[in-house]
Amino acid sequence: MNAPSIERFGEGAYLVVLGGGIDPAVNRRAHRIAAALRTDRAAGGPWDVPVPAYESVLVSFDPEAIRPAQARRRLESLVAQAEAADAEPDHTADAQPDHAAEAEPGPPIEIPTRYGGPDGPDLPQVAERLGLSESAVIELHAGRSYQVYLLGFSPGFAYLGPLPPELRIARRYVPRERVPAGSVAIAGAQTAVYPTATPGGWQLIGRTDARLWDAAHQPPALLRPGGTVRFVPLRDHR
Amino acid sequence: MLEVLASGLLDTVQDGGRPGARDLGVPVSGACDAWSLAVADRLLGNEPDAAALEITALGPTLAVRQTCVLALAGAELGASVPEEGRALPVGTSQLVHAGTRIVFAGPRGGRGLRTYLALAGGIDVPLVLGSRSTCLAGSFGGLDGGPLQTGDVLRPLRPDDLTAAGRRWPGGGFDPTARRALRLLPGPSTLSAACPGAYEALVATAWRVSGSADRMGLRLAGPPLAVDAAAAGMLVSRGVLPGTVQILPDGSPLVLLADAQTVGGYPVAGIVPAADLPLLGQLRPGDPLRFRAATAAMARAASRRQARGFAALRSRLERGTSWDLLADAAG
Numbered sequence: 001m002n003a004p005s006i007e008r009f010g011e012g013a014y015l016v017v018l019g020g021g022i023d024p025a026v027n028r029r030a031h032r033i034a035a036a037l038r039t040d041r042a043a044g045g046p047w048d049v050p051v052p053a054y055e056s057v058l059v060s061f062d063p064e065a066i067r068p069a070q071a072r073r074r075l076e077s078l079v080a081q082a083e084a085a086d087a088e089p090d091h092t093a094d095a096q097p098d099h100a101a102e103a104e105p106g107p108p109i110e111i112p113t114r115y116g117g118p119d120g121p122d123l124p125q126v127a128e129r130l131g132l133s134e135s136a137v138i139e140l141h142a143g144r145s146y147q148v149y150l151l152g153f154s155p156g157f158a159y160l161g162p163l164p165p166e167l168r169i170a171r172r173y174v175p176r177e178r179v180p181a182g183s184v185a186i187a188g189a190q191t192a193v194y195p196t197a198t199p200g201g202w203q204l205i206g207r208t209d210a211r212l213w214d215a216a217h218q219p220p221a222l223l224r225p226g227g228t229v230r231f232v233p234l235r236d237h238r
Numbered sequence: 239m240l241e242v243l244a245s246g247l248l249d250t251v252q253d254g255g256r257p258g259a260r261d262l263g264v265p266v267s268g269a270c271d272a273w274s275l276a277v278a279d280r281l282l283g284n285e286p287d288a289a290a291l292e293i294t295a296l297g298p299t300l301a302v303r304q305t306c307v308l309a310l311a312g313a314e315l316g317a318s319v320p321e322e323g324r325a326l327p328v329g330t331s332q333l334v335h336a337g338t339r340i341v342f343a344g345p346r347g348g349r350g351l352r353t354y355l356a357l358a359g360g361i362d363v364p365l366v367l368g369s370r371s372t373c374l375a376g377s378f379g380g381l382d383g384g385p386l387q388t389g390d391v392l393r394p395l396r397p398d399d400l401t402a403a404g405r406r407w408p409g410g411g412f413d414p415t416a417r418r419a420l421r422l423l424p425g426p427s428t429l430s431a432a433c434p435g436a437y438e439a440l441v442a443t444a445w446r447v448s449g450s451a452d453r454m455g456l457r458l459a460g461p462p463l464a465v466d467a468a469a470a471g472m473l474v475s476r477g478v479l480p481g482t483v484q485i486l487p488d489g490s491p492l493v494l495l496a497d498a499q500t501v502g503g504y505p506v507a508g509i510v511p512a513a514d515l516p517l518l519g520q521l522r523p524g525d526p527l528r529f530r531a532a533t534a535a536m537a538r539a540a541s542r543r544q545a546r547g548f549a550a551l552r553s554r555l556e557r558g559t560s561w562d563l564l565a566d567a568a569g
Binding site: 005007010015051053054060068152155159198220 | 472475
């Protein structure tokens with residue numbers, strides 16, 4: 001396990017980097033660190049909302065409210081605690097119930113998905129290029145739960161993985177100018193649902209009516225960083 | 239109350255931004271030039287980050303449906319009331335009368351790109367995730383999540399408050415439209431290792447803002463910087479902030495602004511600190527641009543000087559209002 005690197009990012013932020021690329025175990029460590037920062041923030045800590053990614057956490061603070069060296073020491077101690085908790089998954093739920101609960105992925109969020117047809121226009125080519133039948137692609141995609149590595153790209157857009165090795169395929173050579181909201185897509189070792197209509201280059205294999213993003217709803221994003229997701233195939237009634 | 243007769247290039251409601259949902263992929267948003275937003279707001283006695291209209295370059299045509307007071311600050315975009323043959327210069331607050339229109343002549347020869355139109359109390363749009371800023375990427379906030387459209391109505395939160403008319407922001411302070419070199423802090427080594435020497439090259443080179451410039455970022459034109467393609471290819475997306483200078487695969491720098499995505503996977507050569515973000519927000523395509531090396535301590539000192547300067551100008555504004563009015567009366 002790499003020791004985390006903590007570096008200044010501009011005058012009012014630190015970037016914690018764990019390294020190790022896209023890896024579910026490393027990503028869980030990043031989410032534990034982010035959860036520790038959120039708990040500290042709720043208890044009056046000097047932080048803005050932390051931004052966890054695959055193997056990093058970016059956290060801003062007001063350098064006029066706390067000396068950066070002091071913020072760094074506080075961050076180092078939070079990272080060390082989160083890393084120790086990660087090394088011993090023996091949850092001390094009584095000590096910090098909210099924090100411990102928040103760091104847990106919880107049961108998977110289910111995404112009812114219509115695969116193929118006009119909802120998943122890339123499914124035939126994907127199946128052909130992977131040397132699988134369309135139903136095998138669906139079975140593999142819906143056959144496991146995925147970790148929410150991070151939200152980014154656009155509000156509520158969750159990068160999910162790892163995809164089964166049999167489903168790994170490159171992005172489209174020419175991205176689409178407009179991918180419909182709710183499109184279920186794969187690219188590389190990841191899968192995602194487009195929360196809003198945006199340009200996009202991932203392979204579209206299905207579509208859901210689930211609302212991934214609703215700014216007026218609390219919480220606005222259906223998927224939570226660090227949570228888990230499962231795709232549930234819907235019968236085709238067409 | 240103002241009604242939009244014709245929309246401009248890109249006019250959005252913006253306030254101090256929405257930093258609290260970045261972990262959900264929501265850009266910070268907010269005014270690209272927070273200094274000018276604060277000037278426009280303070281002219282009306284608003285909170286310095288109250289929601290105002292951020293006007294880009296051309297400006298809309300607005301009909302005054304109900305007499306109100308407004309303030310303008312930022313780039314001089316030639317606002318006027320044609321019915322009264324009256325200019326609305328930036329750095330002033332003005333009463334505008336029902337039945338008249340507000341038009342913009344555009345930037346012409348002057349400097350700067352964006353101007354802020356504030357109304358008493360701020361513009362009355364709903365708070366979404368703690369902010370009134372327009373999030374273009376998510377189509378929410380501001381006026382129905384998008385830029386100003388013909389027929390939209392801008393209502394002040396304090397429609398009957400006409401007290402702040404006729405004020406002028408004292409001159410001599412920070413000017414975000416002035417051309418000067420931007421401070422640049424080095425990027426973290428975990429992100430700059432893939433673009434070796436890029437920080438030094440950024441500081442040593444005369445850049446130009448390319449045509450690819452919007453609220454998400456400014457792409458800079460100049461000699462391409464060296465990127466270690468193998469190291470850059472290993473990078474996975476990490477959190478970024480407005481002011482971050484990414485180096486794209488073709489070696490061109492991309493400076494992130496308020497609407498930038500929350501994460502990015504390119505090497506980071508440097509970071510423009512908060513004190514100089516207003517200058518970034520006023521750069522037009524084609525403008526020359528230079529960076530100068532700075533440390534985090536220098537950047538914080540600059541922010542403090544800026545805050546002290548703002549407070550001093552504000553107290554001169556409060557004390558000097560009656561003198562400005564007398565000077566106006568004297569011609």
